[in-house]
Amino acid sequence: MITTSLPGGTWTLGGLTVTRFGYGAMQLAGPGVMGPPADRDGALAVLRTAVELGITHIDTSAAYGPLVTNELIREALHPYPEALHIVTKVGANRDQQGGWPPARDPESLRRSVHENLETLGLDVLDLVNLRLGDATGPRPGSVAEAFETLADLQRQGLIRHLGVSNATAEQVAEAQAIAPVVCVQNMYNLAHRRDDELIDALAGQGVAYVPFFPLGGFSPLQSSVLSRVAARLEATPMSVALAWLLRRSPNILLIPGTSSAAHLRENIAGAALSLSDDDLVELDTIGR
Ligand SMILES: NC(=O)c1ccc[n+]([C@@H]2O[C@H](COP(=O)([O-])OP(=O)(O)OC[C@H]3O[C@@H](n4cnc5c(N)ncnc54)[C@H](OP(=O)(O)O)[C@@H]3O)[C@@H](O)[C@H]2O)c1
Numbered sequence: 001m002i003t004t005s006l007p008g009g010t011w012t013l014g015g016l017t018v019t020r021f022g023y024g025a026m027q028l029a030g031p032g033v034m035g036p037p038a039d040r041d042g043a044l045a046v047l048r049t050a051v052e053l054g055i056t057h058i059d060t061s062a063a064y065g066p067l068v069t070n071e072l073i074r075e076a077l078h079p080y081p082e083a084l085h086i087v088t089k090v091g092a093n094r095d096q097q098g099g100w101p102p103a104r105d106p107e108s109l110r111r112s113v114h115e116n117l118e119t120l121g122l123d124v125l126d127l128v129n130l131r132l133g134d135a136t137g138p139r140p141g142s143v144a145e146a147f148e149t150l151a152d153l154q155r156q157g158l159i160r161h162l163g164v165s166n167a168t169a170e171q172v173a174e175a176q177a178i179a180p181v182v183c184v185q186n187m188y189n190l191a192h193r194r195d196d197e198l199i200d201a202l203a204g205q206g207v208a209y210v211p212f213f214p215l216g217g218f219s220p221l222q223s224s225v226l227s228r229v230a231a232r233l234e235a236t237p238m239s240v241a242l243a244w245l246l247r248r249s250p251n252i253l254l255i256p257g258t259s260s261a262a263h264l265r266e267n268i269a270g271a272a273l274s275l276s277d278d279d280l281v282e283l284d285t286i287g288r
Contacts, residue, residue: 002017002056002083004019004054004056005054006019006020006021006053006054006055006268007020007021007243007246007268007271007272008020008021008246008254008271011208011250011251011253013057013085013087013127013161013182013183013208013253014127014160014161014180014182015160015161016085016126016127016160016161017056017083018056018057018085018253019054019055019056019057020246020252020253020254021055021246021254021268021271022055022056022057022058022059022210022253022254022255023047023050023055023057023058023059023255023256023257023264024058024059024212024255024256024257025047025058025059025060025064025069025072025073025257026059026060026061026064026069026257027257027258027259028043028046028047028064028068028069028072028257028259029064029065029068029069029072030065030068032098033063033064033065033098034065034066034068034094034098035065035066035067035068036068037068037072038259039259040072042259042260042261043072043076043259044072044075044076045261046258046259046260046261046264047072047073047076047077048076048077049261049264049265050264051077051081051084053264053265053268056081056083056084056085057085057087057253057255058073058084058085058086058087059087059088059185059210059212059255060073060086060087060088060089060120061088061089061090061092061116061131062088062090062112062115062116062119063089063092063093063094063100065094066093066094067115067119070088070116070119070120071119073086073120074119074120074121078120078121080122085126085127086120086122086125086126087126087127087128087129087163087183087210088116088120088125088127088128088129089128089129089130089131089165089185090103090108090109090112090113090116090128090129090130090131090150091103091104091109091112091129091130091131091132091146091165092131093108099135100134100135102134104130104132104145104146105145105146106145106146106149109130109146109149109150109153110149110153113125113128113150113153113158113159114158116128117158124157124158124159124160125158125159125160126160126161127159127160127161127162127163127182127183128150128153128159128161128162128163129162129163129164129165129183129185130143130146130147130150130162130163130164130165130167130175131165131166132146132164132165132166132167132171133166133167134166137166137187138166138167138168138171138186139168140168140170140171141171142174143164143167143171143174143175144174144178147162147164147174147175147178147179148178150162150179151178151179154179161180161182161183162175162179162180162181162182163181163182163183163184163185163208163210164181164184164185165184165185165186165212166185166186166187167184167186169197169198169201172184172198172202181207182207182208183207183208183209183210183253184198184202184207184208184209184210185209185210185211185212185255186198186209186210186211186212187211187212187213187217188209188211188212188213188214188245189211189213189214189215189216189221189241189245189287190221190223190226190240190241190244190245190283190286190287191216191221191223191226191286191287192213192287193287193288195209195211199248199249199251199252200249202251203249203250203251206251207251208251208252208253209249209251209252209253210252210253210254210255211245211252211254211255212255214241214242214245214254214255214256215238215241215242215256215257216241220237220238221237221238221241222237223237223286225282225283225285225286226240226241226283226286228282229279229282229283232279233273233275233279235270235273236266236270238256238266238267238270239266239267239269239270239271239273240270240273240275240279240283242254242256242267242270242271242273243270243271243272243273243274243275244275244280244283245271246271247275247280254271
């Protein structure tokens with residue numbers, strides 16, 4: 001059995017045990033998630049610190065950089081510790097302007113899986129999320145062709161587990177009819193709670209929910225209620241936001257991003273904050 005002293009304990013994604021406190025590596029790629037990194041040595045140090053602190057779940061994509069974040073992960077951590085699980089995603093490319101055009105046709109998805117294998121230095125990817133929607137959020141539409149392509153790559157032994165990202169509840173259900181979905185990675189945080197129902201439904205099925213932008217992403221969470229609760233608890237708003245997510249549902253896994261080892265340590269300590277029922281009632285008024 002794998003144990004951890006990190007807040008939240010562990011979760012099993014398919015057959016893979018991960019710490020509920022993970023690390024999101026996206027912003028290491030550089031400004032606008034386009035390479036080169038702002039501080040290459042600093043980025044390598046943050047990745048090594050994450051693993052030294054016991055984190056066993058790192059989130060990435062070949063689109064970050066593009067390829068830059070995967071290359072940093074490989075340089076910092078390969079050969080990977082057995083307990084470490086790197087989760088990647090496919091379904092979007094990058095353009096010259098730093099945009100994220102969709103790339104969900106079968107050929108692009110196959111190419112992207114191979115690109116992830118190569119840049120991460122792996123023979124098999126532990127978990128691949130199919131990124132849907134666009135920069136504004138999920139968009140309705142069938143995922144069948146794209147998810148069947150990934151299920152085929154899974155049957156070929158190139159992928160262990162599958163997930164979806166930026167997905168509607170209907171798309172999650174459509175994907176589940178094709179192959180098991182072990183996680184859903186959507187935007188969610190204290191102030192952005194569109195997925196409340198989906199989180200509860202997934203918890204009932206034993207499927208993980210991995211909120212991206214847990215701290216607000218490119219625009220940090222700002223709320224007078226959050227600031228008031230944080231001040232009362234003598235904690236930072238970031239700590240309260242992370243502790244709230246861990247409390248919100250047992251199937252929530254954290255992948256907060258940071259380019260600073262000091263912030264990483266601060267976030268781990270902060271996520272262990274204990275919130276009272278009164279704190280929760282007050283915080284609940286934010287995203288409603
Ligand atoms: N599936 C998708 O479509 C999708 C989309 C976006 C992101 N993601 C994933 O989600 C992960 C998390 O998203 P994210 O990194 O963009 O947003 P985030 O975790 O909500 O916030 C990261 C931002 O918070 C700041 N921060 C973190 N800890 C801090 C602290 N203790 N004090 C002050 N500032 C702090 C970071 O700045 P510093 O660097 O200065 O600490 C960074 O600017 C990504 O890394 C990526 O893996 C997935």
